[in-house]
Amino acid sequence: MNTLIFRTVAPFLTALMALFSIFVLLRGHNEPGGGFIGGLIAVSALAIFGIANGISAVRRALWFHPMAISAFGLFIACLAGLMSAAFGVPFMTGLWVYPVVLGVEIPLSSVMLFDIGVYLVVVGAITSIALALEAGDDT
């Protein structure tokens, strides 16, 4: 499996898939997609990278421990839910703002923040399992 072609292509494929996963994540509110699916795509991207270039390369690329990424995702998901408390509305109520950047209206919401949290939890948790299984020595 570890052929020269695969090793050469894998980083580009990973980058492309990672980009695509973010695209899927962000468009999820209106088109098919969302945090869960985006997260799974990103995990597959990292799995490909890991199979091609070894897990230490993945760990270096991720910079943080995948479990920390997962925990951070859960944290911002909670934060997205708790934001509503500041406005006196029930927990997890969606809050929307529409800032105009360079003449384009960009809808931003606590729901999106929540979805990003979901994405990070999925990426972190499943990547850490896959990496730990793949690793012979280190965690």
Place this chain on the structure above:
Amino acid sequence: MTADTMGLTFLAFCLPFLGALIAPALTRLLGHHAAWPLALVPLAVFFHFLGFNAEIARGEIVTGGYAWVPSYNVSFSWLIDGLSLAFLLLISGIGALIVLYSGGYLKGHPHQGRFFSFILMFMGSMLGVVASDSFLMLFVFWELTSITSFLLIGFDHAREASRRAALQALIVTGGGGLFLLAGLLLIWDVTGVTQFSLLMSFGPELRTSPFYLAILFLVLGGAFTKSAQFPFHFWLPNAMEAPTPVSAYLHSATMVKAGVYLLMRLNPVMGATPAWETILPAIGGLTLLVGAVLAIRQTDLKLMLAYTTVASLGMLVMLTGFGSEHAIAAAALYLVAHSLFKGALFMVAGLIDHETGTRDITRLGGLRRAMPVTFLAALLAALSMGGLPPFFGFLAKEEIYAALAGGSLRQVAFTAAAVIGNGLMFAVAFAVALKPFLGAPTQTPKHAHEGPALLWIGPMLLAVTGLVIGLFSAVAHVLLTMPLASAISGAPQTITISAMPHLSLAFGLSLLTVAFGVGVFLMLDRARAAANRLVEDIGWGPDRGFDQGMTGLVRAASAISRLVQPGRMETYMTATFTVIALALIVPPALYGEWPRLPVWPAGMPFHELAVMVLAAVGIAAVLMANNRLTAIVALGIQGFCVALLFLLFGAPDLAFTQFMIETLSVVILALVMTRLKLTPRDPRPLREKIPDGAIAVACGLGFALYLLKVTQGRFDTALSDFFNLYSKTIAHGANVVNVIIVDFRGTDTLGEIAVVMVTGLAILSIIRIRKGRVSP
């Protein structure tokens, strides 16, 4: 109550917890001098509540609070009447002195900041217990006191005895709290109210309810465990493993009085029934005698005092349930008097221990020259505990005898119990206050000298307060004890007792008590030997029973665990899937609710059929594969076909997810296989494969039948209509699936991703264990 006072009162309840937050940092900064600023916390609380004194003395009740969970009618609300106020003042007042005392006692201890933090948290919980108006708040604070006292008793966690005592206290008092919760819920069910202030008018309903006895037993289960009534008294002396400031605080004014507080709080609505007036005095009287006899037996200063606390609590419970005219007044007086003298004596015991290095009364003597201030404080407190005029304890004791004495058999029996109990406590009081100080000086582990001001300021102030209240009893009655007694009885009470000795039956009984006490004191060694023989003859005690119970529990738990967790993956899988198959197939078989056989859809497009055939081929490949890796990949074929079907039937999100899941499962399964170093082939012989295969087929068949049945039922479109209608308008999203996940049912998703993360952590640690490495 104006908005300002309400905010301030709320702040007063929060203040100890805020203090607990800053205590460690403050102690790191100031060392043991942090006690001075930290003592300001309870002091501020004390003075805030002192401000209510005038209103309460007029017979008013102060209530206030905030809605907490309005949908469940749960509020954070407080009720301050004479009873609550007396407790609030005792807790915060003695609390301030205890903070100062711990400053000196634990000087230089590496975890002094943590200790301050615990004790302030405990104080906050205790304040919450005695001021709660709503049942739920009472329960929350009640259990908080159990938890914080666990931390305090186990403070010296390196010693096993400490840990055992802490666990014991937690199990006994925390378990009792669960009884209390059930009792409170029953009260709610019977009366329909969740607040004590409203409950007060429901006395007749409660007393005549068919659930009265159940409620009574549940509430008593909470109160008796907390207040260390026989046979639950054993945790209290064991809790002496805690540093002395903890003992002085928990066992004088706070923790153990919580149960008594609860009984007093419920007395107006639950009291005056035959059950109440039988159980409470009987258990209380028994506890009084048991505690007093066990106290005589001890030679450790703290243990002697601990058992007299048990006895005093018995006395309070007895008086609360006795039901005579003076009984409530006597309980009120004794409650306050006991908090003052017992707090002082505990601190004296700790002071002696701190300065000499021992608490063993047989090794102490002649300290009066070395520790004159301590001696004075001990003497003043003991005079009050012994019930000699003009001390506060004397007033309490006179009132007790006035309440109990009489001609009936019941009155004679309880009077006798009180005289014996009080006499023994008299002897213990003076044994603690005189024996270490008089006689010839002895060799002690440390060279004895007077302790620093931080240590003696607390006992001295408490002991002097006992004297001052005794001298100016008229003022104290109006401000403190009369509102207290009125709140306990539910009707205005007058207390006139003063320190002036006057000829009466009660005074005669007092003299008898003193004579008996002096007698026991003079023959203390012989009395101790007699009490020891008695206890050894009985042999078994609830303390040992607790250990036996705990051992039995652990044994039973491990036996059950071995039964259901044998540790073989095959067993788990077989059990799980057998149960799934049975759950799917047995109910329709029992009720004859099989689905109709589906008809072959007419005009089925070719490509749909092709996908299904492909899925079937995938399954066949799994079965025929003689290599595990091939089987896993073949399983993926089937999964992709299902994803394709989802796509064809208009569920792109589902299909998308299914694709990713299939890909990743193949990757992860392959990784697991290589990691577990499984043989490439399945080594099971045919006779094992057939039952496993049967279970698999039954599961698949069950699911197929189930899905058929579900799709044949009427489909309720209410939910999908709702989501389709509001997805765009309310949640601003066109993708209904995603909007459901992240918005409509977002809280579910939050729970799910938490599960994903925790599962990840669990798998990670299992993998690490397999490597033979213990993760930190």
